[in-house]
Amino acid sequence: MRILGIETSCDETAVAVWDDQKGLLSNIVASQAEHSEFGGVVPELASRAHLRKIIPLLARSLSEAGVEPEELDGVAVTYGPGLIGSIMVGLSVAKALALGLGLPLIGVHHIEAHIFSSLLQDPEVPLPLMTLVASGGHTELVLVEEWGCYRVLGRTRDDAAGEAFDKGAKMLGLGYPGGPEIERTALGGDPEAVNFPRPLPPGWDFSFSGLKTAVLYYLEEHPDARVPDVAASFQRAVVDVLYRRLTSAASAYRVPSVAVVGGVAANRKLRERVSSWAESSGIRAVFPSPVLCTDNAAMVARAGSFHLSLGEASDLSLAAEPRPPLPEGRKT
Ligand code: KG4
Ligand code: ZN
Numbered sequence: 001m002r003i004l005g006i007e008t009s010c011d012e013t014a015v016a017v018w019d020d021q022k023g024l025l026s027n028i029v030a031s032q033a034e035h036s037e038f039g040g041v042v043p044e045l046a047s048r049a050h051l052r053k054i055i056p057l058l059a060r061s062l063s064e065a066g067v068e069p070e071e072l073d074g075v076a077v078t079y080g081p082g083l084i085g086s087i088m089v090g091l092s093v094a095k096a097l098a099l100g101l102g103l104p105l106i107g108v109h110h111i112e113a114h115i116f117s118s119l120l121q122d123p124e125v126p127l128p129l130m131t132l133v134a135s136g137g138h139t140e141l142v143l144v145e146e147w148g149c150y151r152v153l154g155r156t157r158d159d160a161a162g163e164a165f166d167k168g169a170k171m172l173g174l175g176y177p178g179g180p181e182i183e184r185t186a187l188g189g190d191p192e193a194v195n196f197p198r199p200l201p202p203g204w205d206f207s208f209s210g211l212k213t214a215v216l217y218y219l220e221e222h223p224d225a226r227v228p229d230v231a232a233s234f235q236r237a238v239v240d241v242l243y244r245r246l247t248s249a250a251s252a253y254r255v256p257s258v259a260v261v262g263g264v265a266a267n268r269k270l271r272e273r274v275s276s277w278a279e280s281s282g283i284r285a286v287f288p289s290p291v292l293c294t295d296n297a298a299m300v301a302r303a304g305s306f307h308l309s310l311g312e313a314s315d316l317s318l319a320a321e322p323r324p325p326l327p328e329g330r331k332t
Helices: 033-038 043-065 084-101 110-121 161-171 178-186 209-221 227-252 268-281 298-309
Strands: 002-007 012-019 023-031 074-080 105-109 129-134 139-146 149-155 257-261 284-286
Touching (some): 002 298, 012 043, 074 084, 105 110, 105 298, 209 227
């Protein structure tokens, strides 16, 4: 089965081709530079950039894959969550292709797509898999009982982990996206310089807004603070929270494997801490390669191929949704 994947839910325009036998045939991601001067994604600019880029990217992705449109078996596309105008661009293109080529359309939930990036990285990963989804828009702890069957154990009550990195970076006068900027700046800093709070709400939820406020107050009280020290201490606090939640949940549910997915999973400190814990606990840890962590269409195509193999496809009336819940699926 050969599936075209399309992802336009935020500020990455991405098209990929996945083949069940041969693997990933192409995976093209165009990040939008137009938002950096605003310190965050401007929705209207994002939709317009998707419109400009999507058709040339589609052509490039198919030609790199060496696949003619007629050789596809389905079109998978993110229908949400995300920016409604941006999702609509990818969804319209996917519907037009599905209709024109007579192919099934498979609507994919963006979080489920991120979860599938761990299967792309490690096709043999044993289940149940405790997955931390940490991106600019989401921070969720999801127990993958079977592929297609998810239990959301916890989620952020306010800011997402990536959003915390982005806002922290802005306060420190660093660029956007904030995660890579903080990571780079933190290399020259002392992670123990400032003892920022590690909020752990009851249950498995997350909360990062207090941490953001703590950085704001710290900078107001210490105008001469060394930026690398604050960046390193801030990174240590966010990583600590994510690490503690993921590893305690993995122990509580006695899973054989854990995965960290989404843009924040590109963070090296987070990867290092989770891997050394996993090694000493005899648990398999999956970290998709950085191109599969940040938004991409390979994960969408992979999730689409899974659903289509079960005979699950969407109607052409599928609507873009800004905040659909993660479909929990049913245990077979
Ligand atoms: O998954 P993603 O590309 O898009 C969303 O679905 O949101 O995630 C983007 C987020 C941004 O907030 C960015 O700051 C964060 O991931 N990020 C990182 C790193 N690379 C990207 N956060 C921490 N460390 C990184 N190296
Ligand atoms: Zn994402």
